[in-house]
Amino acid sequence: MPELPEVETIVRTLRPRLLGRRITGFTTRWRRTCLPSPALIRAGVVDRTIDRISRRGKFIVITLADGGHLLIHLRMSGRLEWDDTLATGRTHIRATWDLDDESRLVFVDARKFGRVHYTCDPAAVLGVLGPEPLSRAFTATRLAALLAGRRRQLKPLLLDQTIIAGLGNIYTDEALFAAGLHPLTRAADLDRRQVQRLHQAIRDVLRLAIRKHGTSIDWIYPGGWMQRHLKVYGRTAQPCRHCGTPIRALRVGQRGTHLCPVCQPEPVRPRTQVRHTRRSQRLA
């Protein structure tokens, strides 16, 4: 479940221990984790020095001195751990990197959805991603352009990594609450003021979450405390922190979605479309 704030936190903790280290070995216990293949990753990383560690969306980007890159996506249950902190008999180890200071970085992933890419052309993987929501380039005007003419509902649109990179289920719900917008609102229906509020909400929520080192709600991601600041996610039936109304849960595009029915009023469609679309009648 790691989203942008969790990945950013991981990158920041990785940096001091990994920068300048030389990789001395690579092993894997699950082929499918490794792209294009375990052998090609090993050939690309062994005897290379780690030059830079960054983040793009939910990808961890480890740049090697010769221009090769490791792109690590944790997906649902992936985590990076240090060999020396592992209890004996650690299960679900998918890949390990040996380092020249005798330490070892371990990719642990119970559900096996995570991926480790080695490539000299990171754009081939990262190129499809939308803008970084915390970058200077991500302005309200840019967001307006991304929403313009789109009939999609806000929730699935914000989860789409090719529109904006880094939002997952938690921070999408939190951003929509902060913006006072219902997840089923059609993107193109937002007025200028609402786009500005959404833009501000996305950045505020992500920045706060990074400050809190991410959200720790289960065994998957430890060490964060943003869970204490969540306003809607995982708070079904609990009172809205703003108005006291019980938080409601619904499914939008097969995703659990949480909202305050008062702070995020249901969108009103123009009369002509309410008449003719089955979806609107069902929701009414």
Next chain:
DNA sequence: TGAATTGTTATCGT
């Protein structure tokens, strides 16, 4: 035991 979880892809409909 089955529901929940994320991102990608294929497929179908408008």
Next chain:
DNA sequence: AACGATAACAATTC
């Protein structure tokens, strides 16, 4: 034809 909605899927935990 492009866009959007939907389902299936990967595998495990509780």
